[in-house]
Amino acid sequence: MTHMTMRRRGVLRAGAAGLLGLGVQSIFPAWAHSGSHGLRAELPTLTGQDIRLRIAHDMFKVGGRAGHAITINGVLPAPLIRLREGQNVRLHVENALDEDTSIHWHGLILPFHMDGVPGISFPGIKPGTTFTYEFPVKQSGTYWYHSHSGLQEQIGHYGPLVIDPAGAEPAPYDREHVIVLSDWTFLHPHQVMVKLKQKGGYFNRQKQTLLDGTMTAAERANWGRMRMDPADIADVNGSTYSFLINGHGPAENWTGLFRPGERVRLRFINASAMTIFNIRIPGLPMTVVQADGQHVRPVETDEFQISVAETYDVIVTPTADQAFALIAETIDRSGMARATLAPRLGMVAPVPALRPRPTLSMRDMGMGGMDMGGGGTCAPEHAAMGHCTPGQPAAAMQHSMRDKASVPASVDVGVGVDMIAPMPVDRTGDRPLGLEKEPHRVLTYHDLAPLVPFHDTRPPARSVDIHLTGNMERFMWSLDGRKMNEGAEPIRFERNERVRVNLINNSMMNHPIHIHGHFFELVTGQAHGHPVKHTVNVMPGGKASFDLTADAPGDWAFHCHLLYHMHAGMMNVVKVRPLDDGGAA
Ligand SMILES: [Cu+2]
Numbered sequence: 001m002t003h004m005t006m007r008r009r010g011v012l013r014a015g016a017a018g019l020l021g022l023g024v025q026s027i028f029p030a031w032a033h034s035g036s037h038g039l040r041a042e043l044p045t046l047t048g049q050d051i052r053l054r055i056a057h058d059m060f061k062v063g064g065r066a067g068h069a070i071t072i073n074g075v076l077p078a079p080l081i082r083l084r085e086g087q088n089v090r091l092h093v094e095n096a097l098d099e100d101t102s103i104h105w106h107g108l109i110l111p112f113h114m115d116g117v118p119g120i121s122f123p124g125i126k127p128g129t130t131f132t133y134e135f136p137v138k139q140s141g142t143y144w145y146h147s148h149s150g151l152q153e154q155i156g157h158y159g160p161l162v163i164d165p166a167g168a169e170p171a172p173y174d175r176e177h178v179i180v181l182s183d184w185t186f187l188h189p190h191q192v193m194v195k196l197k198q199k200g201g202y203f204n205r206q207k208q209t210l211l212d213g214t215m216t217a218a219e220r221a222n223w224g225r226m227r228m229d230p231a232d233i234a235d236v237n238g239s240t241y242s243f244l245i246n247g248h249g250p251a252e253n254w255t256g257l258f259r260p261g262e263r264v265r266l267r268f269i270n271a272s273a274m275t276i277f278n279i280r281i282p283g284l285p286m287t288v289v290q291a292d293g294q295h296v297r298p299v300e301t302d303e304f305q306i307s308v309a310e311t312y313d314v315i316v317t318p319t320a321d322q323a324f325a326l327i328a329e330t331i332d333r334s335g336m337a338r339a340t341l342a343p344r345l346g347m348v349a350p351v352p353a354l355r356p357r358p359t360l361s362m363r364d365m366g367m368g369g370m371d372m373g374g375g376g377t378c379a380p381e382h383a384a385m386g387h388c389t390p391g392q393p394a395a396a397m398q399h400s401m402r403d404k405a406s407v408p409a410s411v412d413v414g415v416g417v418d419m420i421a422p423m424p425v426d427r428t429g430d431r432p433l434g435l436e437k438e439p440h441r442v443l444t445y446h447d448l449a450p451l452v453p454f455h456d457t458r459p460p461a462r463s464v465d466i467h468l469t470g471n472m473e474r475f476m477w478s479l480d481g482r483k484m485n486e487g488a489e490p491i492r493f494e495r496n497e498r499v500r501v502n503l504i505n506n507s508m509m510n511h512p513i514h515i516h517g518h519f520f521e522l523v524t525g526q527a528h529g530h531p532v533k534h535t536v537n538v539m540p541g542g543k544a545s546f547d548l549t550a551d552a553p554g555d556w557a558f559h560c561h562l563l564y565h566m567h568a569g570m571m572n573v574v575k576v577r578p579l580d581d582g583g584a585a
Pocket of ligand 1: 477512561562566570
């Protein structure tokens with residue numbers, strides 16, 4: 001590969017002065033002009049009725065190193081696709097790889113055979129062929145698109161998609177920036193998977209040796225006896241990942257410009273394979289106006305956590321002629337993506353240090369108030385159930401986390417399930433993991449109120465429980481103990497039925513659960529109404545329920561959006577019947 005194929009920012013750094021001197025800068029797209037003090041804010045943008053995308057092998061450069069990437073139209077992240085509600089769109093996708101590929105339009109309401117999941121909704125796109133997606137654009141908001149083939153998403157196959165409303169914008173703004181968050185590794189993604197399989201905590205343990213622990217020796221010993229790791233918060237982390245904003249590493253300081261006094265809309269998209277981020281802009285409150293592309297009542301906050309595959313739109317109004325740091329710290333504090341908002345290029349703001357690494361609590365293990373580090377006290381209800389013996393917390397934990405009687409018989413508790421959080425509770429009102437004690441405001445799902453009521457006001461006619469299960473040590477992940485490729489029965493919904501789905505997280509990890517082709521109402525129990533989403537982060541040892549109107553006939557993917565969890569089997573098919581032709585297959 002020559003440096004000319006290193007996209008997005010490799011080009012100029014590789015030899016800008018010489019090349020420009022030779023008058024060949026016209027071969028570089030405008031976005032590659034970085035200068036020495038921050039990069040242009042614009043993303044390459046595609047609009048109109050006919051959009052052409054070419055998926056190809058490429059090189060990507062970050063932190064002075066180059067690695068193999070899959071890019072779309074030569075850029076990482078892929079171009080911004082900008083549509084308008086009410087239009088039709090044809091997206092011609094050429095596969096220039098030597099393997100199958102696909103594009104899934106994340107969060108879009110469309111006919112199922114345009115959804116782009118190989119083996120579920122279409123056959124995939126063969127090498128050397130072009131597939132044309134065509135559908136009417138029925139919604140507005142911030143979305144994204146990505147591969148649903150193998151592990152391609154990890155190496156660059158993702159991009160932002162913004163749909164402007166047909167009518168007035170309910171959350172007006174003067175300027176906007178699209179902020180695509182992602183994670184990049186120079187390891188081949190199949191190597192990442194192999195390492196996770198060899199040792200579920202491979203990357204975590206690698207990192208732990210680099211960080212000072214905050215636990216006492218006794219606490220450490222307790223967790224050790226349980227063969228559990230309270231710092232097991234992210235499977236893959238900063239020990240291998242570079243965290244990117246719009247394709248730029250933290251040192252590259254991607255800069256979004258503003259004029260003091262402007263209302264600046266930031267469209268955050270978490271396009272990571274595996275990384276949950278905590279977002280804050282020190283000194284600048286953020287007003288959340290959209291979640292997952294759906295308008296919410298404006299709510300001001302100082303920090304929010306964005307799980308993988310979620311989107312949040314916020315509006316900030318910086319009035320001072322100064323730079324602000326945009327900090328996306330990873331959930332396990334092993335690294336950060338960082339950008340700058342500034343009135344002029346070249347300005348920087350102080351970058352705060354990574355905060356101390358959080359550790360899991362008993363609540364994260366589905367054990368409510370049990371407190372393991374405090375010398376073995378436990379909540380009366382747990383003691384009464386034999387789940388906790390004061391003074392012997394490790395023994396009690398070990399007992400109850402392995403108690404397979406705490407899930408119903410419908411859950412297959414074979415080798416793929418090594419621990420079961422015994423008493424998951426609704427955590428949609430909890431502050432996200434690690435942000436419990438922050439002194440400032442932190443967004444929770446309970447803060448999200450829909451701007452307009454959901455169109456279907458029927459109460460659910462029935463409910464379905466789905467357990468989020470796994471064996472962390474062997475990196476096996478499943479729904480109800482069954483892996484996608486090992487005979488999991490599809491989840492069946494009657495067309496137009498209203499159903500409550502209870503996601504019960506029996507594991508100690510966060511799982512962002514996503515359903516294709518539908519939005520759901522996240523049940524928060526709040527009087528201001530339930531937010532409408534396509535992805536919900538289910539906290540460790542937690543529960544989350546959503547009410548779904550199964551109004552999209554077809555076969556749809558339903559999965560954890562952590563790429564390697566999905567790849568390990570944490571996925572199923574949702575079948576909504578009958579089809580438009582009356583078919584029931
Ligand atoms: Cu998961």
